[in-house]
Amino acid sequence: MAEVKLLGSWRSPYSRRVEWALKLKGVEYEFIEEDVSNKSPLLLQSNPVHKKIPVLLHNGKPIAESLVILEYIDETWENGPPILPKSPYDRAVARFWARFLDEKCLPAFRTACLVSGEEQVKAKEEAEESLKVLDNELKGKKFFGGDGIGFVDIVGNFIAYWSVIIQELVGTEFITKEKFPNLCAWIDEYVNSSFVKEHLPDREKLADSLRARFQKKK
Known part of the structure; x- marks a missing residue:
């Protein structure tokens, strides 16, 4: 074994x-x-x-x-549902969006939440531009890959769960249904799916941990 x-x-x-x-x-x-x-x-x-x-x-x-x-x-491991699509083209597309999340969206979001003043205004604009791209990609879709959770959805777990808690902790909100209706619909669908919900970290414990990290950086 x-x-x-x-x-x-x-x-x-x-x-x-x-x-x-x-x-x-x-x-x-x-x-x-x-x-x-x-x-x-x-x-x-x-x-x-x-x-x-x-x-x-x-x-x-x-x-x-x-x-x-x-x-x-x-x-x-072949057992269980596939994480990436079967076709080479769809796999390439999934890899593209996964890298977009990691290289564009996450760094921009972090910066927007951790800086202040004019620097924050600029960072939020950059973050929102990246999130608009994601919102457009999700138009008419339940998940990034279609009807089931896949590679890009798993990679986007930070946006779906961690980012919501971080926004509350730092007192800012820029991922809203008004600005990003498709992205917010995906967040709701993702975090409330039975599989994901079962394996999310405890919200209060995570918030306490993140709060302590932010205080150390001040």
């Missing part, structure tokens, strides 16, 4: 991506909680380039970076 371990953090949306993929596929695994402020020798050894979570250990072999891990899980 294959040995599967996941080095991660309960509060990390990147770790949760991998956990959800493993659960979708019905893969048994051991979760190893990492203290990202005091990284373990196993983490540093398993991901010597980026020294970050998550890292999947499959029979002792490490795979790093959440997007790479999701594809690895989909290719390695």
Whole structure:
């Protein structure tokens, strides 16, 4: 039987991506909680380039970076629903939107929530431009890939859950139904799906953890 371990953090949306993929596929695994402020020798050894979570250990072999891990899980375990589409074109499209989320949307959103003054105004404008693109892509769709949760939806978990809590904590709101009706409809559909709802981190615990992080940065 294959040995599967996941080095991660309960509060990390990147770790949760991998956990959800493993659960979708019905893969048994051991979760190893990492203290990202005091990284373990196993983490540093398993991901010597980026020294970050998550890292999947499959029979002792490490795979790093959440997007790479999701594809690895989909290719390695055939049981359970597919995470990526079957056709090469649709897979390429899914990879494009996943990278757009990670490289454009998430950094812009974080900046908009963590800065103030004129810098925040500019950051919010940039974030909203990226979110408009996502909103347009979701027009007429239940999920990014169609009727079921897939690769891009799992990658977008930060927008669907973490971002809502962060906006409340910092006292700002720019992901609204008025501005982004399709994106907000997707958020509601995603977080209320039985599978996702079952595996979301506790809201109050996550809010407390994020609040403590923000206070440290002040």
